Amino acid sequence: MLRVSVATCLLVAGTVLALASPARLEKGIVPSGPAKGAVERWFTAGSGPICSDARGAQGPCDLGRALAFRTFYDAGGTNALVFALYSRAVGNSVTRAVAQFRRAGQDWTVVRPVTGVYGEGPDSLSFEGGRATFTMNALMPGDALCCLTGKQRYTLDLATGAVTAGPKTASQVSPSSGKRSFAPRPEGYEGATYTHNGSEVLVDERAGIIRYQVPKASIRIAVSKGTVLFRGTFAASGEVTGTAYVFKAGCEPAPYAVSGRSDGSTIILKGIAPRRDPNSCAVTGTTASGAHTILRFDEHPGDF
Numbered sequence: 001m002l003r004v005s006v007a008t009c010l011l012v013a014g015t016v017l018a019l020a021s022p023a024r025l026e027k028g029i030v031p032s033g034p035a036k037g038a039v040e041r042w043f044t045a046g047s048g049p050i051c052s053d054a055r056g057a058q059g060p061c062d063l064g065r066a067l068a069f070r071t072f073y074d075a076g077g078t079n080a081l082v083f084a085l086y087s088r089a090v091g092n093s094v095t096r097a098v099a100q101f102r103r104a105g106q107d108w109t110v111v112r113p114v115t116g117v118y119g120e121g122p123d124s125l126s127f128e129g130g131r132a133t134f135t136m137n138a139l140m141p142g143d144a145l146c147c148l149t150g151k152q153r154y155t156l157d158l159a160t161g162a163v164t165a166g167p168k169t170a171s172q173v174s175p176s177s178g179k180r181s182f183a184p185r186p187e188g189y190e191g192a193t194y195t196h197n198g199s200e201v202l203v204d205e206r207a208g209i210i211r212y213q214v215p216k217a218s219i220r221i222a223v224s225k226g227t228v229l230f231r232g233t234f235a236a237s238g239e240v241t242g243t244a245y246v247f248k249a250g251c252e253p254a255p256y257a258v259s260g261r262s263d264g265s266t267i268i269l270k271g272i273a274p275r276r277d278p279n280s281c282a283v284t285g286t287t288a289s290g291a292h293t294i295l296r297f298d299e300h301p302g303d304f
Contacts, residue, residue, distance in 0.1 A: 015034065023081070023125040023132075025073035031069045035080045038101055038108035039069065043084060047110065049097040052089050056214065061086060072125045072132075078103050079158065081125060081132055089193065089200060089214060100161050114156065116163040120148055132156045138168045139264055141238070194267070194297040196229070203297060205234040208242060210267075210297065222247040230258070230269065230295070238262050246274050246292050251281035258295065267297040 026032040031039035042048040046060035053059075070083040080101060088095040098114040119136030126133055138150035184257040191202025193213065200214035210230040215223045223229075232242010238261045245253035258271035273292035274283045287293065 023074055023079075023127060025124070026071045026073070028068060029066060029068060029081065030063060031071060033071050033073055033076060035071065035073075035082065035103070035108040036100060038081050038110065039071070039084075040101055042101070043086075043109050047111075048099055049084070049086060049088065049095070051086075061088075064178070069207065070122075072134075074127045079127055079132070080108070081134075081156075083122070095193075100156075100158075107284060112161045114161050114163060116165060117154055117156075119150075119152060127158075130158050132158060136243040140168060140170050141264055192299065194299055196295070196297045201297065208232050208234060218235075219247070221249040234257075234262060238264075240267060240269060244269060244271060244273075244292070244295060246276070248276055248281065251276070254283050256286075256292075260295075265299040 003164075030036075030115045031043070040063065042058055042061055043066065049061045049065075050058050051061040051065050065086045065088070067085040067087060069085075072081040072083075073079070078122040080103075082099075082101075085096055086095055086097070098117050100111040100114050101108050102111050103109075117136065119138045121136045122134040124134070133153065133155050135151055135153045137148040138152035139148050140150040150168045150170050152168045154167075155164045156162075157164075191211070191213075194201050194203050194210075196210075198216040199212055199219065201210055203210050208231060209228055210228060212223050212225060212227045214225065215227070227247070228245070230242055230244045232240060234240050239259070240262050241259045242257075243255045244258045245255055247253055254274040254276065256271050256273050258269040260267065260269035270293060272286045272288050272292050275285045275287045276282065276288065277284050
């Protein structure tokens with residue numbers, strides 16, 4: 001599941017740090033600081049993040065896909081961790097990627113990809129004893145991928161690239177109202193990427209909207225990028241209620257009530273769907289067994 005992915009880019013140089021040292025943060029929509037050139041090469045050369053075009057073809061990303069870079073440099077100028085936020089597909093879905101870098105002489109180079117880091121952030125980071133430590137906003141059960149309510153502390157071994165994750169701690173949930181208290185929306189965010197019946201969709205739980213991002217070829221005569229498939233409410237308990245739509249080329253969308261649950265990585269909605277006349281736009285009845293009576297959405301791998 002924003003199931004996220006999530007992928008985060010960490011750049012690390014050097015392996016021995018004796019004392020705790022708060023990192024210097026530089027951030028922007030392009031890489032910055034001494035490691036700028038190495039970060040740009042990693043992001044665009046195909047050895048790092050992979051992006052896809054409107055047809056689904058995959059290849060190296062370009063800097064136009066980047067939404068933000070956070071670069072943390074240690075006091076000695078030999079270590080840097082860079083958290084890159086970017087759009088993997090054409091549109092506004094948000095993904096993170098992770099890699100480790102090292103400075104040798106005047107040159108910065110990629111050491112290895114780093115796995116096992118999830119979530120949003122961090123806002124601060126420190127180096128100590130050959131390790132980097134930082135805290136991410138974490139996905140809790142029932143969370144919207146846009147709006148994470150937990151915290152999780154990570155430790156990265158600068159020599160091996162091994163990541164140790166601490167326990168998640170929850171916050172910002174209001175059980176009295178049953179509504180989720182959302183964290184600030186990341187810049188550029190319009191939804192987490194899910195798949196649905198071969199199409200790519202964006203799920204924005206805060207707004208209560210699921211819209212098509214990359215419709216599969218067989219339905220493009222009826223829907224296009226941005227077409228709203230569901231509009232409703234995502235509750236803190238994981239319950240989802242609202243209105244879904246059945247589409248037919250040349251016809252107005254046919255609405256129907258649906259309800260179900262989200263577990264943070266999979267959404268399943270059920271309802272009695274409209275049945276159309278095969279030769280017109282007329283809705284002639286309903287069905288409890290057609291293809292539209294059960295809607296399943298699965299988090300795109302890699303958002304979180």
